[in-house]
Amino acid sequence: MRIKHCDICKEDFDTLFRIQYKLPKEWVFVCEDCLLKVKKDNPLYRYGGTWKR
């Protein structure tokens, strides 16, 4: 599986984080900036690993 872009800001990153943060619960890849934004006070947040290019 090849992931190239952050699911939220759609930018291209060398490192992405696999997380769940909303309903329906599904795994998405986001950059560090977006991760920190959606993680804050989010009971749905779940970390599933780091992806590097």
Ligand SMILES: [Zn+2]
């Ligand atoms: Zn992002």
